[in-house]
Amino acid sequence: MQFSAILLLAFVVVGLLLPQNYHVQKSIKINARPPVIKSLVEDFTQWYKWSPWQQIDPNIEFSIGEPSAGAGAYQSWQGKWGQGEMTITSLSANEVVFNVLFNQEHIITSRLLFSPHAKTVTWHIEGQATVPLISGYVAIFAENILSNIVTLGLNNLKTLAQLSDAQAIMESHDSQNRTSQN
Incomplete structure (x- = not known):
């Protein structure tokens, strides 16, 4: 019994000493x-x-608000991991910044950065766990899970953007050929 209490106390103390902030950054x-x-x-x-x-x-369900694009755009969701909402807070030529509120308590800042010359997109997420006594463990878990999720999202974005761009270029060439034949 005493050993279990010591383990529990050690678990709580270590959890209190672990950083509560987390950071994920991936590029593609x-x-x-x-x-x-x-x-x-x-x-x-x-x-x-x-x-x-x-x-x-x-089974996640999204609701998109108005406006749906640009600064002030808003979406919310409900899924098996909880509920959340995301707002585009600022937009520039090379960056889109989002604020995310997860389960009415967990605030995350997310940025997608565009480097046009290198054709690189970087997804940056930072947040702070706010679960009493175990925030350090939650931060480690969130960082590991989000790292994989960001990689998946960037790979999906790459595939879609490259296909969309190739299709737009082909359609542009087709329309130029049609007008030059007339």
């Missing part, structure tokens, strides 16, 4: 024009095409 090279990539990110009506969340939770 995407061979597509930056406006094509950015259009898939800054419009929540496009997220279902590449977002990893439906692959992880097929």
